[in-house]
Amino acid sequence: MKNLKWWQKTAVYQIYPKSFMDTTSSGTGDLKGITCKLDYLKKLGIGAIWLTPIYPSPMVDNGYDIADYTAIDETYGTMADFEKLIAEAKKRDIKIVMDLVYNHSSDKNKWFIESKSSKTNPKADWYIWRDAKADGSAPTNWRSIFGGSAWQWCEERGQYYLHTFAVEQPDLNWENPEVRQALFDAANFWLEKGVGGFRIDAITYIKKPKNFVDGEPDGKDGLVAVHAMTANTEGILDFLHEFKRKVFDGHDIFTVGEANGVEANELKYWVGKDGVFDMLFEFSHMNLPFTNGEIWCYSREWKLTELKKALSDSQQATKDNGWYPVFFENHDQPRCINHFLPKNSDPIKAAKTLATILLTLRGTPFIYEGQELGMTNVAWDSIDDYNDIQSHGQYNFALKEGFSPEQAMNFVHFFSRDNARTPMQWDNSKNAGFSKGKAWLPVNENYPEVNAEVEDKNSDSVLNYYRKLINFRADNEVLTAGDYEEFLKDDERIFAFVRSVQNKKIYVLANFILDEVNFSAEILGQSKFIFGNYENNVKGTLKPLEAVIYEEA
Numbered sequence: 001m002k003n004l005k006w007w008q009k010t011a012v013y014q015i016y017p018k019s020f021m022d023t024t025s026s027g028t029g030d031l032k033g034i035t036c037k038l039d040y041l042k043k044l045g046i047g048a049i050w051l052t053p054i055y056p057s058p059m060v061d062n063g064y065d066i067a068d069y070t071a072i073d074e075t076y077g078t079m080a081d082f083e084k085l086i087a088e089a090k091k092r093d094i095k096i097v098m099d100l101v102y103n104h105s106s107d108k109n110k111w112f113i114e115s116k117s118s119k120t121n122p123k124a125d126w127y128i129w130r131d132a133k134a135d136g137s138a139p140t141n142w143r144s145i146f147g148g149s150a151w152q153w154c155e156e157r158g159q160y161y162l163h164t165f166a167v168e169q170p171d172l173n174w175e176n177p178e179v180r181q182a183l184f185d186a187a188n189f190w191l192e193k194g195v196g197g198f199r200i201d202a203i204t205y206i207k208k209p210k211n212f213v214d215g216e217p218d219g220k221d222g223l224v225a226v227h228a229m230t231a232n233t234e235g236i237l238d239f240l241h242e243f244k245r246k247v248f249d250g251h252d253i254f255t256v257g258e259a260n261g262v263e264a265n266e267l268k269y270w271v272g273k274d275g276v277f278d279m280l281f282e283f284s285h286m287n288l289p290f291t292n293g294e295i296w297c298y299s300r301e302w303k304l305t306e307l308k309k310a311l312s313d314s315q316q317a318t319k320d321n322g323w324y325p326v327f328f329e330n331h332d333q334p335r336c337i338n339h340f341l342p343k344n345s346d347p348i349k350a351a352k353t354l355a356t357i358l359l360t361l362r363g364t365p366f367i368y369e370g371q372e373l374g375m376t377n378v379a380w381d382s383i384d385d386y387n388d389i390q391s392h393g394q395y396n397f398a399l400k401e402g403f404s405p406e407q408a409m410n411f412v413h414f415f416s417r418d419n420a421r422t423p424m425q426w427d428n429s430k431n432a433g434f435s436k437g438k439a440w441l442p443v444n445e446n447y448p449e450v451n452a453e454v455e456d457k458n459s460d461s462v463l464n465y466y467r468k469l470i471n472f473r474a475d476n477e478v479l480t481a482g483d484y485e486e487f488l489k490d491d492e493r494i495f496a497f498v499r500s501v502q503n504k505k506i507y508v509l510a511n512f513i514l515d516e517v518n519f520s521a522e523i524l525g526q527s528k529f530i531f532g533n534y535e536n537n538v539k540g541t542l543k544p545l546e547a548v549i550y551e552e553a
């Protein structure tokens with residue numbers, strides 16, 4: 001057995017605390033809610049929980065706007081609640097992983113309040129300040145990721161500041177060593193509390209180019225996506241090597257960077273022996289529906305071969321060096337059934353098909369809350385029903401581009417981040433058992449059938465299928481440590497690959513379409529059917545959305 005680290009052998013579960021479990025009837029989830037569900041997570045079989053931000057925040061972007069990096073937001077509880085969560089998780093051999101949002105803070109952070117107060121205060125240089133152009137307009141024509149100019153005028157200081165995301169999320173100036181040290185200190189604070197690792201947010205944006213210049217407009221608003229102008233700027237890795245040296249090195253933790261804009265062929269600089277993180281979330285497989293950055297109204301049809309290529313490229317790129325975090329969902333993405341499978345798919349078969357791939361690719365699987373139940377997208381009538389700041393930005397952008405309100409709503413229905421943020425579905429009581437108060441976001445209407453309590457009792461449920469797969473993977477050297485090779489590469493219906501250690505092989509095949517398909521059974525050699533999302537399988541045939549695992553010992 002290859003010498004794998006703990007986080008390479010386990011599955012990670014991502015929790016969006018606001019939507020997970022409310023114990024105070026406030027309508028918002030809390031830390032005690034997570035602690036009381038640890039047994040559920042233990043039974044699922046996961047070994048680590050990634051918490052999206054729980055720090056004090058005005059919640060303009062649900063916690064990704066941090067007002068204090070070393071405290072807990074009171075809606076989530078207290079530091080004592082957090083310590084209790086770590087201790088209770090530890091008893092169950094589960095680690096807690098924190099989210100570090102270091103590209104920007106909240107505009108209510110005391111660092112920013114000081115920085116904006118004058119051009120001469122001690123923190124004057126902690127954020128990205130620039131003078132207006134001669135005509136008083138913004139320093140450049142960059143569009144923020146949530147829409148509108150990426151610059152905000154600040155009367156108090158008489159300058160503009162840069163915000164890659166919302167106006168309330170000013171970008172920190174990583175060129176300043178004091179800023180870097182303050183951020184590293186905060187991460188060390190959480191290490192001392194005993195956390196098991198970090199997910200590092202929006203990391204590709206921390207380094208800005210030397211010269212700030214206008215870009216070629218890519219929309220009718222005359223602006224250009226900030227991503228195109230600042231992502232992955234040369235020199236970024238120097239900052240991150242320092243981060244690694246001063247924080248991560250010497251701890252038995254894992255780090256996973258969120259790195260939109262890094263392609264599979266660049267992974268070697270980011271992960272592995274010369275890299276800066278253990279794993280990197282790159283988005284080539286998630287971004288297939290977009291033609292122009294992540295602008296929702298310029299979406300496109302994509303082919304299965306493109307999805308297979310994106311995943312296989314990442315598998316190959318981390319083959320001998322580094323490790324891959326396998327994910328199909330997170331709090332920013334549509335539910336995976338809606339994202340990757342045909343519209344009229346049977347949701348139970350669909351959820352299990354994707355689970356089969358997620359848990360058998362090479363790498364650490366990340367499961368997003370509710371994915372293990374087969375939770376799906378919602379589609380509310382009006383943009384006013386949506387909470388997600390990005391949904392509003394994208395909706396307004398689509399209208400400006402000339403799309404009708406109905407078309408703009410269709411984009412929101414498909415891509416809105418609220419799809420992933422509806423409350424966790426625990427049972428069929430009010431608010432799906434998430435809260436006894438008024439839930440901050442409505443529950444998906446399918447909760448009477450799709451919920452943890454009902455699925456726990458049904459041996460054929462999505463939940464029990466996840467449990468089975470997680471267990472199967474944890475005990476299986478071929479799945480944790482084995483090599484990956486794709487086959488039937490040009491097939492637009494079937495995703496097929498084989499994992500192997502010496503002569504032990506596991507074949508995985510999944511039919512992505514709603515018709516039965518055939519392939520040459522010889523490909524599977526002498527291997528035997530282990531299980532799949534139908535009871536039996538006829539070698540060489542896959543029923544609609546059928547996924548199978550075959551093993552050759």
Ligand code: NOJ
Nearest residue numbers: 061064101165201202332
């Ligand atoms: C990525 C996070 O996942 C997302 O939720 C957030 O809005 C942005 N980064 C900004 O922090």
